[in-house]
Amino acid sequence: MKSELHYFMRKLHHTTGPVLYWNVLGMVCIGLMEGIGIYMLVPMLSLIGIFDMGSSGIHLPWLSNFLHQFSQHNQLMLVLFTFVLIVSGQAWMQRLQTMRNVRIQQQFIRTLRMEAYSAILMAKWSFFLQKRKSDFNHILTTELARVSQGTSILLQMAASLVFTAIQIGLAFWLSARLTALVLVCGLVLFFLLRTFVKRAKRIGDQTTEFSQAYYNGITEHFNGIKDIKSNMLEHSHIHWFDRMCRQIERNVVQFSQLNTGTQLIHRVSAAFIIAAFIYLSLRVMSVPPASLLLIILIFSRLWPRFTAIQSNLEYISSMLPAFRIVRELQVQTENSREISEGNAEEPQSAATSAYAVEPMDFKESIRCQDIYYRYEGNDSYSLFNVCASIPAKSMTAIVGKSGAGKSTFIDLIMGLMRPESGSIQIDGKPLTEERLLSWRSSIGYVSQDPFLFHTSIRENLRLVDPDASEEQMWRALQFSASALFVRRLPQGMDTIIGDRGLRLSGGERQRLVLARAMLRNPSVLVLDEATSALDSENEQYIHEALERLKGHVTIIVIAHRLSTIRTADRVIVLEEGRVIQEGGYQQLSADPVGTFSRLLNMQAGAAGQ
Numbered sequence: 001m002k003s004e005l006h007y008f009m010r011k012l013h014h015t016t017g018p019v020l021y022w023n024v025l026g027m028v029c030i031g032l033m034e035g036i037g038i039y040m041l042v043p044m045l046s047l048i049g050i051f052d053m054g055s056s057g058i059h060l061p062w063l064s065n066f067l068h069q070f071s072q073h074n075q076l077m078l079v080l081f082t083f084v085l086i087v088s089g090q091a092w093m094q095r096l097q098t099m100r101n102v103r104i105q106q107q108f109i110r111t112l113r114m115e116a117y118s119a120i121l122m123a124k125w126s127f128f129l130q131k132r133k134s135d136f137n138h139i140l141t142t143e144l145a146r147v148s149q150g151t152s153i154l155l156q157m158a159a160s161l162v163f164t165a166i167q168i169g170l171a172f173w174l175s176a177r178l179t180a181l182v183l184v185c186g187l188v189l190f191f192l193l194r195t196f197v198k199r200a201k202r203i204g205d206q207t208t209e210f211s212q213a214y215y216n217g218i219t220e221h222f223n224g225i226k227d228i229k230s231n232m233l234e235h236s237h238i239h240w241f242d243r244m245c246r247q248i249e250r251n252v253v254q255f256s257q258l259n260t261g262t263q264l265i266h267r268v269s270a271a272f273i274i275a276a277f278i279y280l281s282l283r284v285m286s287v288p289p290a291s292l293l294l295i296i297l298i299f300s301r302l303w304p305r306f307t308a309i310q311s312n313l314e315y316i317s318s319m320l321p322a323f324r325i326v327r328e329l330q331v332q333t334e335n336s337r338e339i340s341e342g343n344a345e346e347p348q349s350a351a352t353s354a355y356a357v358e359p360m361d362f363k364e365s366i367r368c369q370d371i372y373y374r375y376e377g378n379d380s381y382s383l384f385n386v387c388a389s390i391p392a393k394s395m396t397a398i399v400g401k402s403g404a405g406k407s408t409f410i411d412l413i414m415g416l417m418r419p420e421s422g423s424i425q426i427d428g429k430p431l432t433e434e435r436l437l438s439w440r441s442s443i444g445y446v447s448q449d450p451f452l453f454h455t456s457i458r459e460n461l462r463l464v465d466p467d468a469s470e471e472q473m474w475r476a477l478q479f480s481a482s483a484l485f486v487r488r489l490p491q492g493m494d495t496i497i498g499d500r501g502l503r504l505s506g507g508e509r510q511r512l513v514l515a516r517a518m519l520r521n522p523s524v525l526v527l528d529e530a531t532s533a534l535d536s537e538n539e540q541y542i543h544e545a546l547e548r549l550k551g552h553v554t555i556i557v558i559a560h561r562l563s564t565i566r567t568a569d570r571v572i573v574l575e576e577g578r579v580i581q582e583g584g585y586q587q588l589s590a591d592p593v594g595t596f597s598r599l600l601n602m603q604a605g606a607a608g609q
């Protein structure tokens with residue numbers, strides 16, 4: 001745990017540089033001025049004869065001589081003016097200090113956010129397969145905010161420690177014996193209350209656990225809202241939500257109880273200690289009233305500092321789990337980086353350089369040799385001794401029953417995952433890490449459930465090419481057979497689509513994503529055909545679009561409906577992770593005992609029913 005705190009403090013130092021030291025220096029100055037301003041008022045008043053502090057007063061002959069040049073009235077004015085000047089200066093510096101703290105904190109949180117977000121995006125695909133997306137939301141929002149708050153409290157505590165050290169020093173100067181006594185009392189109380197700091201950490205663990213469950217829960221519920229509504233599951237979810245909110249509420253109240261509890265103990269102890277001091281001073285040791293005043297002064301300045309340090313320790317302790325979870329994510333993403341080059345401290349720089357990569361010039365073929373692939377945690381192979389070849393500028397269809405390994409095969413070809421053994425060769429050269437991004441930037445991918453952002457069609461298209469002209473965009477829309485329906489939309493290409501915008505049909509979404517993919521001018525187009533039956537008109541549109549591309553672009557289609565691949569140059573049939581047939585459409589369909597003919601017959605039968 002402490003190592004995480006140490007890590008984030010080092011990171012803070014790395015992020016802010018020398019400003020951090022200026023900050024500490026500022027704290028020292030403020031602490032000094034605060035000490036001088038308040039502590040010196042009574043002794044200064046005694047110096048000009050307003051009080052008689054006896055042996056406890058200030059003994060600075062040069063200051064006395066200087067002040068005594070003036071009349072009694074002017075002496076008072078001078079002392080008070082100096083006091084106002086020092087306190088105002090201190091208040092002004094305090095403000096500068098607070099502003100510097102805010103800047104440091106914000107700069108730090110921005111760095112952490114950028115690093116976490118880009119490290120997540122730069123992680124390889126297999127990393128995402130093992131993670132829940134809502135965990136990322138949770139870490140990037142709640143946990144990072146807690147880390148930022150924790151660091152800010154750490155800085156405050158550093159300030160508090162500096163103030164306290166200065167005040168202890170000043171108090172020692174005024175009276176070493178009394179200060180030592182106050183310090184001993186503070187240390188004893190701190191020792192007695194140390195279990196509260198540990199309890200704060202346990203409450204913090206629960207805070208992380210509950211907020212994670214809350215995020216995961218609500219994300220899942222809203223993703224599955226249609227199932228919830230249609231199966232009338234609202235009440236059970238409302239019940240879950242209520243239970244979750246109560247747990248979160250109890251957790252916050254528990255921490256508050258703990259924190260206010262230790263503060264209460266501190267305050268009550270302060271009352272007891274000061275009462276005991278006064279009693280002992282007056283009745284047992286007969287201390288003069290001026291010294292008594294000094295005791296109260298020292299105590300009233302030092303004790304609240306001890307209370308604040310105890311409170312800060314509890315807060316930091318409760319935030320340690322957030323430090324841990326953010327650090328864990330950093331380590332995981334560092335270990336799962338897709339490309340190992342680049343500066344480890346700045347994943348965003350790697351992201352920028354990756355973006356600038358040139359697409360690969362693909363001319364001949366993609367060859368897969370003896371590929372084995374197994375998902376993490378699975379004992380059985382999803383792809384087993386796969387050998388296949390995909391010629392350039394042709395149309396290849398991947399077919400097979402559900403779970404046969406089609407998507408796994410495509411993900412390996414796109415370089416999203418690496419085979420456990422075997423190799424993928426592009427134009428005769430292995431697909432190595434160095435060629436990976438260049439290869440992927442030459443691919444256009446249209447998924448089964450195409451994703452469009454909640455923004456205008458124009459913005460969605462420009463995502464892949466920010467400089468695309470109107471003409472280029474309309475050409476891509478025309479090509480994907482979307483131009484007609486886009487023209488009919490209320491605001492044409494400016495119509496907002498996606499989550500809260502206009503809902504498009506599955507087929508329209510897929511055609512728009514096809515247009516977006518084509519704007520990149522890909523050498524390879526990968527289309528994961530939607531499993532849900534699109535209307536035959538849409539199927540025809542997509543089919544025509546692909547026909548137009550044939551001979552210019554390498555097309556790989558995961559085909560669920562075999563009627564769409566009649567014109568495919570090559571068909572690869574997968575079954576239980578193995579390639580069991582490979583050849584031209586006509587050739588495979590002519591083989592009466594082959595799996596492909598069986599699949600064809602099954603679909604023809606289903607269509608006829």
Ligand SMILES: Nc1ncnc2c1ncn2[C@@H]1O[C@H](COP(=O)(O)OP(=O)(O)OP(=O)(O)O)[C@@H](O)[C@H]1O
Nearest residue numbers: 129375378382400401402403404405406407408409
């Ligand atoms: N993320 C994963 N983790 C573990 N196993 C997986 C994962 N994804 C797929 N599998 C397994 O790998 C095998 C092949 O799955 P894959 O998704 O490639 O099949 P598919 O032919 O594309 O199926 P479908 O047509 O239904 O999409 C299946 O047995 C599946 O259970």
